[in-house]
Amino acid sequence: VDKFIAATYEHAVILPENSSIPVTAEKALELMNRNIDILEKAITSAARQGAHIIVTPEDGIYGWIFTRETIYPYLEDIPDPEVNWVPCSDPERFGRAPVQTRLSCIAKNNSIYVVANIGDKKPCNVSTVGCPEDGHYHYNTAVVFDSDGKLVARYHKYNLFLGEIQFNVPPEPEMVTFETPFGKFGIFICFDILFYKPAAALVVDHQVDSILFPTAWMNVLPHLTAIEFHSAWAMGMGVNLLSSNTHNTSMRMTGSGIFSPETLGPYYYNMDTEDGNLTFSTLSAHPRNSSTFFTPNWSLYANSISKFSPGSNVFRGHLFSDEFTFTELTEPQGNYTLCQNNLCCHLTYTVTVKITDEVYVLGVFDGLHETEGQYYLQICTLLKCLSTDIKSCGEPVETASTKFKSFSLSGNFSTSFVFPEVLLSKVHLATGMFQVLPDGRLTSHANISQEPLLSATLYGRWYDKDPAAQDAGSKILLDPTVYFIIIALCVVY
Numbered sequence: 001v002d003k004f005i006a007a008t009y010e011h012a013v014i015l016p017e018n019s020s021i022p023v024t025a026e027k028a029l030e031l032m033n034r035n036i037d038i039l040e041k042a043i044t045s046a047a048r049q050g051a052h053i054i055v056t057p058e059d060g061i062y063g064w065i066f067t068r069e070t071i072y073p074y075l076e077d078i079p080d081p082e083v084n085w086v087p088c089s090d091p092e093r094f095g096r097a098p099v100q101t102r103l104s105c106i107a108k109n110n111s112i113y114v115v116a117n118i119g120d121k122k123p124c125n126v127s128t129v130g131c132p133e134d135g136h137y138h139y140n141t142a143v144v145f146d147s148d149g150k151l152v153a154r155y156h157k158y159n160l161f162l163g164e165i166q167f168n169v170p171p172e173p174e175m176v177t178f179e180t181p182f183g184k185f186g187i188f189i190c191f192d193i194l195f196y197k198p199a200a201a202l203v204v205d206h207q208v209d210s211i212l213f214p215t216a217w218m219n220v221l222p223h224l225t226a227i228e229f230h231s232a233w234a235m236g237m238g239v240n241l242l243s244s245n246t247h248n249t250s251m252r253m254t255g256s257g258i259f260s261p262e263t264l265g266p267y268y269y270n271m272d273t274e275d276g277n278l279t280f281s282t283l284s285a286h287p288r289n290s291s292t293f294f295t296p297n298w299s300l301y302a303n304s305i306s307k308f309s310p311g312s313n314v315f316r317g318h319l320f321s322d323e324f325t326f327t328e329l330t331e332p333q334g335n336y337t338l339c340q341n342n343l344c345c346h347l348t349y350t351v352t353v354k355i356t357d358e359v360y361v362l363g364v365f366d367g368l369h370e371t372e373g374q375y376y377l378q379i380c381t382l383l384k385c386l387s388t389d390i391k392s393c394g395e396p397v398e399t400a401s402t403k404f405k406s407f408s409l410s411g412n413f414s415t416s417f418v419f420p421e422v423l424l425s426k427v428h429l430a431t432g433m434f435q436v437l438p439d440g441r442l443t444s445h446a447n448i449s450q451e452p453l454l455s456a457t458l459y460g461r462w463y464d465k466d467p468a469a470q471d472a473g474s475k476i477l478l479d480p481t482v483y484f485i486i487i488a489l490c491v492v493y
């Protein structure tokens with residue numbers, strides 16, 4: 001099969017009344033069933049409209065902000081899919097599993113692959129190192145039931161986000177993939193997307209075609225809005241990304257979509273109402289086989305140009321706690337190069353009509369991001385400042401009036417993992433308004449001048465410089481087996 005229809009459902013999850021007070025298993029199931037009732041309607045509707053697979057959000061069945069004790073009644077033992085289990089036909093095979101049974105029946109009755117996020121519990125012996133005091137591991141888990149209701153994938157979230165104290169990190173990142181008639185799929189959850197394992201590794205080392213991505217993503221402007229970053233990740237990695245976000249405007253959670261290397265959506269972003277939403281798209285089963293697919297050499301153009309700095313007009317400012325180097329775009333058109341550490345960014349631009357009460361800057365950051373997790377970034381960005389006070393550059397801003405006639409942004413990145421983002425006023429994606437050239441330039445199309453620009457960004461992740469990667473490296477160096485192998489090889493040769 002060359003094509004398939006994918007669906008994602010953004011669900012406004014019904015939350016427990018008070019998730020800091022323990023409830024009985026019956027009460028927990030009651031709440032979960034109320035959410036599954038809504039998911040079932042969405043899944044049934046998606047299947048009737050021809051969808052082959054549907055993704056539902058992280059935390060979409062029981063919500064968030066639990067303790068280990070209060071999450072426990074919501075958890076089920078989820079077996080390894082190797083056991084070949086159709087819970088709908090054999091519900092009691094692995095003990096009490098009402099949620100898995102219901103999800104399996106929904107998949108089977110509607111002949112559709114169903115992706116959901118639930119909690120797994122695994123008993124352990126408290127005297128074993130690592131086993132929690134309460135005698136079980138808790139995992140934030142994504143499950144997939146195929147169109148016969150069989151459990152075909154189980155993934156335990158590795159990169160837990162701040163506050164997920166109810167869950168454990170699995171001992172190693174799990175690389176979960178499965179084959180379907182419409183391509184090879186990989187799966188990971190929310191914050192995982194920012195790290196090499198399992199997210200990038202599923203594409204690089206396991207060659208998946210499509211990613212299933214349940215998320216509960218709080219939007220952060222200017223670079224980490226769900227639709228903006230997730231579409232950029234799909235484009236940068238060259239895969240389909242089926243992203244299903246939880247909908248909760250008070251938590252800034254909205255933004256789901258079906259992204260492919262070539263198309264930014266369809267997507268759903270709605271901060272005005274508490275409505276859920278079904279999104280559909282027909283996708284290529286093997287997106288990298290397309291004749292138009294290529295991997296850019298991200299630093300080719302930037303390395304080829306002669307550099308000149310903007311001189312005195314350079315200042316520092318904070319963007320999501322990172323200290324960027326900025327320079328203001330003072331003229332209606334210009335040509336700038338701006339560097340920080342090893343990264344130099346180059347921008348050429350022309351604006352249609354410069355709005356006098358708006359300030360735009362070119363920004364560069366090459367360093368370790370340390371808020372809500374540690375990850376190394378290399379970023380080149382053209383963005384609108386919140387106000388005309390340059391101290392506001394880097395702060396979140398949702399609207400703009402200035403339209404650009406054209407821009408071209410590039411950088412001499414040290415990483416090949418660069419995600420191209422272009423965001424328009426009122427948090428819209430610039431569908432069909434830009435491209436990435438083989439030499440790494442992010443360039444606008446003529447139609448970019450139709451809508452005011454919020455930001456255009458090359459968001460690079462230098463995974464090898466992450467503290468976790470460095471720890472892994474030093475672990476290998478400290479491992480006595482490594483020394484034994486080196487000495488043995490020296491003796492042999």
Ligand SMILES: NC(=O)CCCC[C@@H]1SC[C@@H]2NC(=O)N[C@@H]21
Nearest residue numbers: 161190191216217218219220224
């Ligand atoms: N459920 C999760 O794992 C949520 C993590 C995603 C949050 C993204 S990544 C860092 C940014 N900080 C936020 O508040 N939202 C962004």
